[in-house]
Amino acid sequence: MVDTRRNILEKNYEAMHRHGFQGVRPDKVISELGITKGAFYHYFPSKLDLGYAVVDEIIGPRYTGLWRQLDHYQGHPVEGIVWCLEYIRSGTGEQGCLLGCPLNNLINEMAPLDEGFRTRLQAIMDVMHGAIARALQRAVDKGLLNRTIDPKSYAYFVLAAMEGSFSVGKSMQHKAAFDAALDELITTLRAL
Amino acid sequence: MVDTRRNILEKNYEAMHRHGFQGVRPDKVISELGITKGAFYHYFPSKLDLGYAVVDEIIGPRYTGLWRQLDHYQGHPVEGIVWCLEYIRSGTGEQGCLLGCPLNNLINEMAPLDEGFRTRLQAIMDVMHGAIARALQRAVDKGLLNRTIDPKSYAYFVLAAMEGSFSVGKSMQHKAAFDAALDELITTLRAL
DNA sequence: AGATGGACATACTAATTGGTATGTGCAAGA
DNA sequence: TCTTGCACATACCAATTAGTATGTCCATCT
16 A cells, blocks of 8 residues: 555645645545545645645755755865755756746745744745855855855845746746856856 | 726735735625625626736836836946845835735746736746846946856846845745845845 | 616625545454 | 454535626716
């Protein structure tokens, strides 16, 4: 027997990625999975709890797992950040570009609407922000940067440019725009 | 008599800003306005058409009107871009930061879901992108930049960092994060 | 004055949504 | 072997959603 709960989680993650949380119809996802309401509500008390579980068990780990590696990156910290960005790019095909960044999508949709979502999404962003800020701080401490920067402030900028690249790619419906924005971010980082 | 159609448009714009297009309940907005379904469906054939009208008549003009001014900006083109960014910042209070950029929100929600939305949103982004790219091209032509850049590519980066600043501010639920990201973008632009 | 049409109000509705209540098969432990 | 409880299936349901169908008031044109 396959893991029914995990299947429900992953199918709903896909639906959330495309339609947003509010746009997810549990009924639809259920019938696509070939299961019934009984199975769904056996594992998740409500649609909202399902949404939280998708963030906690799929989206969160995916992002925090990547950025936490920055702390152990050997070499120029800025190149560590670039490595993370390139990793994200490599996981973003033409299709993924159209659907955008799952984290960015969810932040923009749910942050003002539900406190449960907001705290979870903020926690993920905090991990990413912390990792970038620490990397920049290491670079500053080692005197590796030409310009003086405030690591925490600059880390927000890096996050913004990265998330924004997805928005640009999504609106232009072309990975080329996403790539251009990301390339310029990388160039900017390397010029620090 | 006030302009009922405009009232419907503006109340729904506010609802879209907070709840997203899918989250808008025409019934709710109607009752808040103190009008009835008759009035609503007299002016708008459907909820989708209402959404298009909000983009065409409120969101679009607001953004294109601002960025088109760049073409007539006297002085260093980069300072013109900074002026636009500061204008956007000045219109973004603590509350506006929580709700995010209406354009960014709509792109992330609706671009993959509806072609009518997508083409409209892309058209707005194209205007903004074109204005920034032309400003950068002028700066290049006049030899005002230290670094050589590709104006079109860099314009995507500027747009990305700007839109992304809203995402960051929204997730952190703090204008300080938004301001930090925007400040670093401005510093980066001025260092070009 | 009578007809026309725009600007709404009122009342109704089919489909959908997000569930709940209840039943069943089966594996594991007492 | 009996029972307990997990893992689902089936059937039902109240509220909501996005409308439609129809009526009315009033200004304007003929």
